[in-house]
Amino acid sequence: MTGYYGEHSKVWVSVDCIIFGFDHGKLELLIGRRQMDPGRGEWSLYGGFVSPEETLEEAASRVLLSLTGLKKVYMRQVGAFSAVDRDPGERVISVAFCALINVKDYDDTLRKEYGLEWVDVQTLPPLYSDHNEMVKQAIGLLRRRIATEPLYFNLLPDLFTLTQLQHVYEAILGEEIDKRNFRKRVKTMHFIEQTSLVDKQTSKRGAQLYRFNKRNLGSSSSFKL
Amino acid sequence: MTGYYGEHSKVWVSVDCIIFGFDHGKLELLIGRRQMDPGRGEWSLYGGFVSPEETLEEAASRVLLSLTGLKKVYMRQVGAFSAVDRDPGERVISVAFCALINVKDYDDTLRKEYGLEWVDVQTLPPLYSDHNEMVKQAIGLLRRRIATEPLYFNLLPDLFTLTQLQHVYEAILGEEIDKRNFRKRVKTMHFIEQTSLVDKQTSKRGAQLYRFNKRNLGSSSSFKL
DNA sequence: CCAAAAGTGTTCCGTCTACACCCATGG
DNA sequence: CCATGGGTGTAGACGGAACACTTTTGG
Numbered sequence: 001m002t003g004y005y006g007e008h009s010k011v012w013v014s015v016d017c018i019i020f021g022f023d024h025g026k027l028e029l030l031i032g033r034r035q036m037d038p039g040r041g042e043w044s045l046y047g048g049f050v051s052p053e054e055t056l057e058e059a060a061s062r063v064l065l066s067l068t069g070l071k072k073v074y075m076r077q078v079g080a081f082s083a084v085d086r087d088p089g090e091r092v093i094s095v096a097f098c099a100l101i102n103v104k105d106y107d108d109t110l111r112k113e114y115g116l117e118w119v120d121v122q123t124l125p126p127l128y129s130d131h132n133e134m135v136k137q138a139i140g141l142l143r144r145r146i147a148t149e150p151l152y153f154n155l156l157p158d159l160f161t162l163t164q165l166q167h168v169y170e171a172i173l174g175e176e177i178d179k180r181n182f183r184k185r186v187k188t189m190h191f192i193e194q195t196s197l198v199d200k201q202t203s204k205r206g207a208q209l210y211r212f213n214k215r216n217l218g219s220s221s222s223f224k225l
Numbered sequence: 226m227t228g229y230y231g232e233h234s235k236v237w238v239s240v241d242c243i244i245f246g247f248d249h250g251k252l253e254l255l256i257g258r259r260q261m262d263p264g265r266g267e268w269s270l271y272g273g274f275v276s277p278e279e280t281l282e283e284a285a286s287r288v289l290l291s292l293t294g295l296k297k298v299y300m301r302q303v304g305a306f307s308a309v310d311r312d313p314g315e316r317v318i319s320v321a322f323c324a325l326i327n328v329k330d331y332d333d334t335l336r337k338e339y340g341l342e343w344v345d346v347q348t349l350p351p352l353y354s355d356h357n358e359m360v361k362q363a364i365g366l367l368r369r370r371i372a373t374e375p376l377y378f379n380l381l382p383d384l385f386t387l388t389q390l391q392h393v394y395e396a397i398l399g400e401e402i403d404k405r406n407f408r409k410r411v412k413t414m415h416f417i418e419q420t421s422l423v424d425k426q427t428s429k430r431g432a433q434l435y436r437f438n439k440r441n442l443g444s445s446s447s448f449k450l
Numbered sequence: 451c452c453a454a455a456a457g458t459g460t461t462c463c464g465t466c467t468a469c470a471c472c473c474a475t476g477g
Numbered sequence: 478c479c480a481t482g483g484g485t486g487t488a489g490a491c492g493g494a495a496c497a498c499t500t501t502t503g504g
Contacts, residue, residue, distance in 0.1 A: 008274035010235035
């Protein structure tokens with residue numbers, strides 16, 4: 001402690017994780033009942049305080065790892081939230097992060113252990129503090145980014161059908177897409193590769209499985225899908 | 226102090242202001258020599274610590290007001306920067322804000338008082354700490370937002386010529402635009418109104434002056450300009 | 451009279467959109 | 478055999494990109 005900034009006050013800084021998954025054809029969010037005061041028992045995002053020897057990104061990854069067991073997850077900073085009374089107990093500034101995970105990779109026993117639930121983003125209950133606003137901004141961020149970044153793969157298993165991909169797309173955009181136009185555009189995206197495998201889970205006829213190939217990403221100058 | 230979060234540590238939180246202006250046909254940035262240790266004398270963005278009774282946005286507005294005398298400035302949060310050693314003195318998390326101001330509204334005596342300089346964003350010197358990265362992200366934000374938000378008016382006087390508007394556009398995008406195509410698109414944007422006034426500063430022939438009309442914003446479903 | 455900036459239309463091409471029917475198969 | 482989801486093509490509209498010359502006037 002060299003005391004450069006001693007005349008100024010410090011504040012608590014936390015991170016909150018907005019964890020999106022795709023299941024039941026919907027975009028879903030992982031939330032839980034808050035385990036501490038103030039606000040104990042309210043629906044809430046999961047978060048944690050930032051310690052002196054970690055970055056915000058590290059803190060968010062730490063929280064995410066503890067909740068889901070997952071590392072190397074797609075994650076983006078949504079923004080800092082700082083209303084003076086946003087936390088009813090103390091002055092806490094929180095930085096929201098959104099993460100996209102593949103629900104199938106996620107160990108459901110961890111979910112139960114923490115008492116977490118997947119809820120449809122369309123029918124979110126009121127959340128603790130400003131967490132609803134955080135979610136709203138996170139969805140806005142996804143919508144803006146999906147046109148220029150292949151986000152969707154993070155929400156799907158390694159192999160997926162075009163129908164699944166389309167549903168992810170529709171869930172994020174919040175609107176329906178024409179199947180034929182969608183498939184036409186996918187054909188032009190060389191980082192989406194057809195495999196010879198067929199999925200027969202959801203249809204009698206069976207659907208071709210596709211795969212994301214990162215190596216072909218550069219070759220598509222712009223993916224607007 | 227109710228002591229809810231006593232077991233966690235607090236950190237200093239600051240804001241840094243990335244102040245863009247448009248002059249000499251370029252996008253310019255207002256920077257100064259750092260007045261305090263550590264880093265005294267290095268080129269730097271201007272910032273300030275967040276006090277317990279203000280939000281980040283309020284802190285950024287306070288800094289901006291003190292530097293420029295301007296209130297009600299267009300301002301957006303760029304993001305939080307939190308590398309543990311980003312500040313050589315102490316652990317400080319900083320939230321960057323970018324602001325767009327009209328250079329003509331700005332009192333140049335204040336600039337001299339603080340020892341600030343306008344520098345072309347294309348030829349920025351190395352800045353203190355991670356400030357170059359903040360600027361880079363801010364420019365990225367402007368480029369993404371300019372397609373969906375009429376940012377440019379914040380950089381121009383109330384009355385402006387189409388050539389000026391085009392130059393702002395080119396400065397933000399970093400590429401040249403065809404004059405005829407540009408003017409065609411402007412004609413479809415009903416929130417840009419022609420006035421009967423003529424500016425003769427820059428040409429012998431004179432150029433029509435235009436004005437931004439907020440009331441017509443809604444009527445244009447999407448401004449893609 | 452000429453330099454310097456303002457102003458103006460058309461054509462082409464590629465992209466997005468709207469739209470409806472056949473296919474394969476398990477039960 | 479039929480219900481269910483998978484898969485396919487075309488035509489018209491629209492928007493963006495390329496492109497060059499005329500106008501005005503102060504000096």
